[in-house]
Amino acid sequence: MEENQIVNQTEGLTEQQAGAHDDFDWSVDKRNVSAYSNAEQEEMEKLYEGTFKDITESELLTGQIVGLTKTDAIINIGFKSDGLVSLNEFRDLDEVKVGDEVEVMVVEKEDRNGHLHLSRRQARQSRAWLKIVEYYKTGDVVTGTITSKTKGGLIVDVYGLETFLPGSQIDVKPVTDYDQYVGKTMDFKVVKINEAIRNAVVSHKALIESDIEQQRSEIIGKLEKGQVLEGTVKNVTDFGAFIDLGGVDGLLYITDISWGRINHPSEVLENGQSLNVAVLDFDDEKKRISLGLKQLTEHPWESLSADITEGSKVKGKVVNIEDYGAFLEILPGVEGLVHVSEITWSSQPINAKEFFTMGDEYEAVVVTLDKEERKMSLSIKQLTEDPWETIENRFPIDSKHKGIVKNITPYGVFVELETGIGGMIHISDLSWIKRYNHPNEFTKVGEEIDVVILSIDKETRKLALGHKQLEEDPWNTFESVFPIGSSHEGLVTKRDDKGAIVQLQYGLEAFAPARHLRKEDGGNVEVEETLPFIIIEFDRNDKRIMVSHSRVWEKVKADEKAAEQKEAAAHAENTKKAMKNVQSKVEKATLGDLGALAEIKEKMKKAEGDDKADK
Numbered sequence: 001m002e003e004n005q006i007v008n009q010t011e012g013l014t015e016q017q018a019g020a021h022d023d024f025d026w027s028v029d030k031r032n033v034s035a036y037s038n039a040e041q042e043e044m045e046k047l048y049e050g051t052f053k054d055i056t057e058s059e060l061l062t063g064q065i066v067g068l069t070k071t072d073a074i075i076n077i078g079f080k081s082d083g084l085v086s087l088n089e090f091r092d093l094d095e096v097k098v099g100d101e102v103e104v105m106v107v108e109k110e111d112r113n114g115h116l117h118l119s120r121r122q123a124r125q126s127r128a129w130l131k132i133v134e135y136y137k138t139g140d141v142v143t144g145t146i147t148s149k150t151k152g153g154l155i156v157d158v159y160g161l162e163t164f165l166p167g168s169q170i171d172v173k174p175v176t177d178y179d180q181y182v183g184k185t186m187d188f189k190v191v192k193i194n195e196a197i198r199n200a201v202v203s204h205k206a207l208i209e210s211d212i213e214q215q216r217s218e219i220i221g222k223l224e225k226g227q228v229l230e231g232t233v234k235n236v237t238d239f240g241a242f243i244d245l246g247g248v249d250g251l252l253y254i255t256d257i258s259w260g261r262i263n264h265p266s267e268v269l270e271n272g273q274s275l276n277v278a279v280l281d282f283d284d285e286k287k288r289i290s291l292g293l294k295q296l297t298e299h300p301w302e303s304l305s306a307d308i309t310e311g312s313k314v315k316g317k318v319v320n321i322e323d324y325g326a327f328l329e330i331l332p333g334v335e336g337l338v339h340v341s342e343i344t345w346s347s348q349p350i351n352a353k354e355f356f357t358m359g360d361e362y363e364a365v366v367v368t369l370d371k372e373e374r375k376m377s378l379s380i381k382q383l384t385e386d387p388w389e390t391i392e393n394r395f396p397i398d399s400k401h402k403g404i405v406k407n408i409t410p411y412g413v414f415v416e417l418e419t420g421i422g423g424m425i426h427i428s429d430l431s432w433i434k435r436y437n438h439p440n441e442f443t444k445v446g447e448e449i450d451v452v453i454l455s456i457d458k459e460t461r462k463l464a465l466g467h468k469q470l471e472e473d474p475w476n477t478f479e480s481v482f483p484i485g486s487s488h489e490g491l492v493t494k495r496d497d498k499g500a501i502v503q504l505q506y507g508l509e510a511f512a513p514a515r516h517l518r519k520e521d522g523g524n525v526e527v528e529e530t531l532p533f534i535i536i537e538f539d540r541n542d543k544r545i546m547v548s549h550s551r552v553w554e555k556v557k558a559d560e561k562a563a564e565q566k567e568a569a570a571h572a573e574n575t576k577k578a579m580k581n582v583q584s585k586v587e588k589a590t591l592g593d594l595g596a597l598a599e600i601k602e603k604m605k606k607a608e609g610d611d612k613a614d615k
Helices: 002-011 038-049 120-138 205-221 387-394 475-481 550-585 591-614
Strands: 060-068 072-076 083-086 101-108 116-119 141-150 153-158 161-166 185-194 199-203 228-236 240-244 249-253 274-283 288-292 313-322 325-331 334-339 361-370 375-379 400-409 412-418 421-426 448-457 462-466 487-495 499-503 509-513 530-539 544-548
Touching (some): 060 120, 072 101, 083 101, 101 120, 116 120, 120 141, 120 153, 120 185, 120 199, 153 199, 161 185, 185 205, 199 205, 228 249, 249 274, 313 334, 334 361, 387 421, 421 448, 487 509, 509 530
Parallel strands (some): 083 116, 161 199, 249 288, 334 375, 421 462, 509 544
Antiparallel strands (some): 060 101, 072 083, 101 116, 141 185, 153 161, 185 199, 228 240, 228 274, 240 249, 274 288, 313 325, 313 361, 361 375, 400 412, 400 448, 448 462, 487 499, 487 530, 499 509
């Protein structure tokens, strides 16, 4: 710039003003070479610029290390200036030397110090992300190193980029100890990416499942029904066990474990146990395999002993109880049904679930046997003689016995006198004097009770029993104790809209209709009150007494009124008699006599008027 000013000033001088060296050619350098013109200078600059790469920020480029300092590596990427990369970004390499080629990312073409800012770490991360995206799209397997544990999973280094491995994606089995995986190098599958934040989720479990699925397909493709395979018990559950057949699982259902009944598969199987199983069925689409263990042995019915025939005695264990009876296991896989009708000789209904207990052993008689249908019916009661054949000998009519209350219904009480023999006490035969709304007000199940045999029906195997018949009918005596019109103290025990129940002497109960519960003061009789009642009805046949409280005070008033009327009538009669006596004694009337007679007549009229008023 100074040279141009000097040239311009020189050109402006006149010849007279020009001094020494004014003819100096500034365009020629000391090597006597002429300088470029402005146009030539611009052209040369363009050619010079063309010898360098045109780079953009965030671009990935391959450069060569041209120099090393204590802290940085000098990288030549073909730009007009070299870039610096911190040696910290080469810590993963054992050795860094001049001439090595390395991929870097252009962070800034010119930082605040005017330097080209390059980064090998960011280049690796960017290149790693591109690879991860590619692996995600293709589904290929990627290898990574687990570097640390984090909340909910592990951190995996994949090509220098941190990815997340959820705990649920480590293995097909639940994993609780994450520390054992830190530092391991494993294969993974990229299952999820987030382009915005460059985050990726990987899974090792997906690879295992993929291998298992491939093995499963291969094994299922070779399966045949009836095929016997060797397997290992993998997991025992309530409903069966999962068997590992060498890469694929099959289900051994509880009913296919043993010909006999078992309560839980763990009674026969345990985890890790090796065994042979038969293929019962399989589904190519659902990839399910059904296995059987009992099918490897002959069915017990096929080898049933010839000694077991109809009429023979057998012993079995209760393995199932239903409402209609219980199943006894005679041999493993061979069961017989004891119907409720074959438990006892009693005609009373029996609850099988109350009679039998799981696991108990019973002896029974084989009633029917069908080997083809694999069915057997058993009887417990036929082990003993039918007690109803000689029922009259042991339980004659009118005989008294003790029994146990077995069941109570709204209409009666069922009493067992001995095993297989029982009868019912009708609710009306519980008491002579008390009416029960329900038999459970009188007795409870399990209590002992005295009874009388009222009747026997051998055909229907029923006994009619009575309890009140143990005593004489007291109603014949009650009729004289509680005549109609008699008054008795009574306690009101119940009350409703229809009337009240009144407790009389000897525990006798009477009924008072609602209209007969009115008191003299206008109120009504209430529960727990003790008051006088009058017997207004007595029915010995129906064992019924009707009483009234209102009649008590109504009768008192009626009696008082009748007494007054009787007294007035007697007074009038006495007056008439007096007049007759006076008249018979007077032979002649005098003035004084007439006055006395008039007075007597006046009294009679007054007496007659009072009498009419009372009536």
